[in-house]
Amino acid sequence: MTRGDGRAPDALRPVVMTPGFMPYAEGSCLMEMGDTKVICTVTVAEGVPRWLKGKGLGWVTAEYSLLPRSSPQRIDREVNKGRPSGRTQEIQRLIGRSLRAITDTKALGERSVTVDCDVIQADGGTRTAAITGGFVALAQAFAQLEEQGAMSSTPLTDSVAAISVGIVNGKPCLDLNYEEDSTAGVDMNVVMTGAGKLVEVQGTAEHGTFDRSELDTLLDLATSGIVELTMRQEKALGVPESE
Numbered sequence: 001m002t003r004g005d006g007r008a009p010d011a012l013r014p015v016v017m018t019p020g021f022m023p024y025a026e027g028s029c030l031m032e033m034g035d036t037k038v039i040c041t042v043t044v045a046e047g048v049p050r051w052l053k054g055k056g057l058g059w060v061t062a063e064y065s066l067l068p069r070s071s072p073q074r075i076d077r078e079v080n081k082g083r084p085s086g087r088t089q090e091i092q093r094l095i096g097r098s099l100r101a102i103t104d105t106k107a108l109g110e111r112s113v114t115v116d117c118d119v120i121q122a123d124g125g126t127r128t129a130a131i132t133g134g135f136v137a138l139a140q141a142f143a144q145l146e147e148q149g150a151m152s153s154t155p156l157t158d159s160v161a162a163i164s165v166g167i168v169n170g171k172p173c174l175d176l177n178y179e180e181d182s183t184a185g186v187d188m189n190v191v192m193t194g195a196g197k198l199v200e201v202q203g204t205a206e207h208g209t210f211d212r213s214e215l216d217t218l219l220d221l222a223t224s225g226i227v228e229l230t231m232r233q234e235k236a237l238g239v240p241e242s243e
Contacts, residue, residue, distance in 0.1 A: 003168070004179060005034075012163075012175045012225055017133060017236035019140050027141030029236070031133025034177055035123035040133040042141040043114045058108030058155070060138075062095035062115040064088055064130060070122045091127045094200065098131045098160050098191045099138055101199045107155040113138070124178040128162035128189055132229050135160050136236050143237075159194035161229040165218045167210065172217050174225045186210045190222035194230045 003009065013034030022028035027042035048059045065088065066075050078084050084092070099115060115138060117130035142154045164176045166184035173180060181187060188203035203215070 003173065005177065009171055009173045010221060010224065012228060013177065015229065015232050017136055017232055019136055019236050025137070025141075026144055027137040027139070029133040029136040029140070031129045031136070033125055033129045033132075033175065035121060036125055036129050036177075037119070037121040038126060038129045038133055039116075039118045039120060040130060040137040041116045041118075042134075042137045043116070044141055044145065045112045045114075046110070048110045048112050053110070056110065057105045058103075058111045058113065059105065060096060060100045060103050060108075060113045060115070062092050062099065062117060062130075062134065064091045064095060064117045064119075064127070066119045066122060066126070070119045091130070094127060094191070094202075095130050095134055098162065098199050099134055101191075102135070102156055102158040102160045102193055103138075104155045104157050107151070107153065109151070113141070122178070124176050124181040125164045128164050128191075131160065131162040131191060132233065136233055139233075139237050158197075159230055159233055160191065160199060161194075161226045161233060162189060162191040163222050163225040163229065164189050165222045165225070167214065167218070172214070172221055174221050186214065186218070188218050188222070190219065190226070192223065192226045196223065 016032040018030040021030040022041045025041035026044045029040045031038045031040055052059055068074050095117060115134045117134055119126045142156060145151045146154055165174055165188050166176050167186040168180045168184050185207050186205050190201050191199040
């Protein structure tokens with residue numbers, strides 16, 4: 001099977017990670033997955049939310065937004081509506097959970113870390129791109145704090161990346177673009193650490209049902225994609241290749 005954009009079923013879209021894209025942020029990354037482009041920036045501030053004060057723990061959270069012309073039709077700014085949409089809140093929480101899963105908040109100390117993920121162009125997989133690029137930005141920010149002597153070592157316990165998979169025209173496919181995502185019989189997002197531990201699996205049968213064997217196939221496909229994304233993250237961050 002060849003897909004509409006010429007890829008094989010198990011192929012990622014072209015991936016580009018550009019760390020340090022926003023010079024004023026403690027950490028940043030322009031994350032590109034095909035025609036999906038997300039700017040991820042990290043801000044580190046002293047202090048934590050009231051409910052964490054005095055516990056010696058830090059906090060990692062995320063904000064997500066689709067910019068007005070990130071899609072063919074203009075998207076209204078949610079600030080003008082008074083509050084984020086349900087979809088935006090769900091994605092923000094997913095990104096935050098994913099990045100907290102690989103952060104030792106005790107080692108972080110009483111600091112608050114905000115990861116802003118702004119979609120400047122959307123063609124499917126924006127939440128997974130935000131998680132993958134958000135990790136690169138977070139790792140860069142923590143490395144800066146370590147270099148400045150603010151922390152003795154990085155609070156990161158692992159890496160994390162995410163990818164979409166689905167069943168399109170009856171075939172399992174990796175890294176769905178918008179056209180595939182909008183017609184998929186099964187749509188799934190998988191978040192996984194570099195060590196292969198699952199953080200979250202979001203899967204839905206859009207039309208009918210799917211069975212356990214198809215679920216296992218999709219998880220295996222997602223795992224292979226995340227292994228490749230993890231290698232791309234390491235390269236972007238200048239991590240030496242293992243022997």
